[in-house]
Amino acid sequence: MAMIPKDPYMLLSYVNTQLRDFYSSPEELCLALGLAQKELEEKLRAVDYHYSRERNQFV
Numbered sequence: 885m886a887m888i889p890k891d892p893y894m895l896l897s898y899v900n901t902q903l904r905d906f907y908s909s910p911e912e913l914c915l916a917l918g919l920a921q922k923e924l925e926e927k928l929r930a931v932d933y934h935y936s937r938e939r940n941q942f943v
Contacts, residue, residue, distance in 0.1 A: 892930060
């Protein structure tokens with residue numbers, strides 16, 4: 885499992901950078917890094933960020 889930031893805003897930055905540079909979707913990112921997609925999305929939703937498929941980032 886990847887070491888990811890615990891702070892939700894640092895997590896947001898990390899995830900969006902990974903999506904921009906390496907992965908075409910949160911599904912692909914979570915699979916590659918061994919993350920639970922539902923948990924990741926819940927953490928970001930808690931700070932009012934949701935995935936935009938058109939932008940391939942959490943906004």
